[in-house]
Amino acid sequence: DTAVSQTPKYLVTQMGNDKSIKCEQNLGHDTMYWYKQDSKKFLKIMFSYNNKELIINETVPNRFSPKSPDKAHLNLHINSLELGDSAVYFCASSQGGRLEAFFGQGTRLTVV
Amino acid sequence: DQQVKQNSPSLSVQEGRISILNCDYTNSMFDYFLWYKKYPAEGPTFLISISSIKDKNEDGRFTVFLNKSAKHLSLHIVPSQPGDSAVYFCAASVSDSSYKLIFGSGTRLLVRP
DSSP states (O other): OOSEEEEOSEEEEOTTOOEEEEEEEOSOOSEEEEEEEOTTOOEEEEEEEETTEEEEEOSOOTTEEEEEEETTEEEEEEOSOOGGGOEEEEEEEEOTTOOOOEEOOOEEEEEO | OOSEEOOOSEEEEETTSOEEEEEEEOOTTOOEEEEEEEOTTSOOEEEEEEETTOSEEEETTEEEEEETTTTEEEEEESSOOGGGOEEEEEEEEOOSTTOOOEEOOOEEEEEEO
16 A cells, blocks of 8 residues: 555646646645655755645745645645646655655656 | 755765765754655655754664764665665754755765675
8 A cells, every 4th residue: 555645647738737736645644745856856845734734835836736635635736837847746744743754656747 | 055965966885885875954953864765756765864862873774873063964874785776865854843854965876786
């Protein structure tokens, strides 16, 4: 059983489109995250939810909107996609204030 | 401004020898440090962590050393195995309620058979 799963694994789309990436964790964790790995391979946090409440919102364009319907799910919706949004997006989860996060396999988004 | 730096993009080591991966940080507020390992097309996997109240933490073949005065940490892998070939990321955090990890850019380790 995959602990943190993201769908889709690959996403190719045109500029201006709206797309969503889904994430689910079956670890019973109370905190979920979205990280972005850019072309320089840096992993940077975008959002964090704790018990469905947004606790971290980094300087991300408001075209990016996370949604957490329950503690096990954190989806990422992106409006009006731009070329610069091309990256690998990782979902992660952790429990009880522990910083050891478990990551999904990533979603490679390519905007053409 | 990079708060966590891994200055060696790559490292090649013979199987059975020690691998030493280095990480420097600039933010003196960081009090918790982690190492992650990443294979291609997979997400990062947690490897080992250390709190700033310690200077060493060991788990099997993996040991992390922390030098707070130098703002430097290192990961030692002994003995290195070909399966250890991966990208290793150093991460740091302030262990308040922010749950935020700041990652370095990674070091690609190649363990030669």
